[in-house]
Amino acid sequence: MADVKYVEATRLYPGNPIPAVNRLDLDVNDGEFMVLVGPSGSGKTTALRMLAGLEDVDEGEVRIGGEDVTNKPPKDRDIAMVFQNYALYPHMTVAENMGFALKLKHVSKDQRLERVKEAARLLDLEPYLDRKPKALSGGQRQRVAMGRAIVREPSVFLMDEP
Structure with a gap:
């Protein structure tokens, strides 16, 4: 595993004056298990999607293992994801x-x-x-x-x- 760092990471959606994620500063150390808890709409999933590269980081940066991955495509981030809507191949065991x-x-x-x-x-x-x-x-x-x-x-x- 690797350490993860959000540095004032912000996600803004067009037409919405309130950021979905506003200047998130967070350090997760290598090997640590961290849980984000908050009400619906508080930006938990958006923050995870920013780390995965599935959402843009409009300001700030996201780092994995000390490397700035803010502009790296998802396939180059070495992240495995299990999201709420998972898909299994029905024809496979x-x-x-x-x-x-x-x-x-x-x-x-x-x-x-x-x-x-x-x-x-x-x-x-x-x-x-x-x-x-x-x-x-x-x-x-x-x-x-x-x-x-x-x-x-x-x-x-x-x-x-x-």
């Missing part, structure tokens, strides 16, 4: 869903299987690896989405109401 990003990165089949099994153990999904998403409960599907992010071993792991 749990194991295939969890290992899909690794397959796209040409990670060996043995290494993919090892990472998937370890994440499944952590998330209590081992009995379900051969099932398809339609055969899972909502909570199990959420854990599969989390497992898909965990197996990537990202620098930053974001969860928004998973």
Whole structure:
């Protein structure tokens, strides 16, 4: 994992005089688990999306591992995300869903299987690896989405109401 820093990070939406995120200063140390809590509309999701590169940072900056990533595209930030609206591939098993990003990165089949099994153990999904998403409960599907992010071993792991 890596440290994350917001430096007076601001997000403004056109036509709205009130910033969605206003001069956010926040440090999250390497290995730390941090939770943003606040009422609906307070900018929690917007702040996460700014870190992920899915929302612009209109003022200030966002840093990951000491590097300014404010203008870097999402694909270059080494972030795994599990957002409230997750999507699983219905035609793939749990194991295939969890290992899909690794397959796209040409990670060996043995290494993919090892990472998937370890994440499944952590998330209590081992009995379900051969099932398809339609055969899972909502909570199990959420854990599969989390497992898909965990197996990537990202620098930053974001969860928004998973």
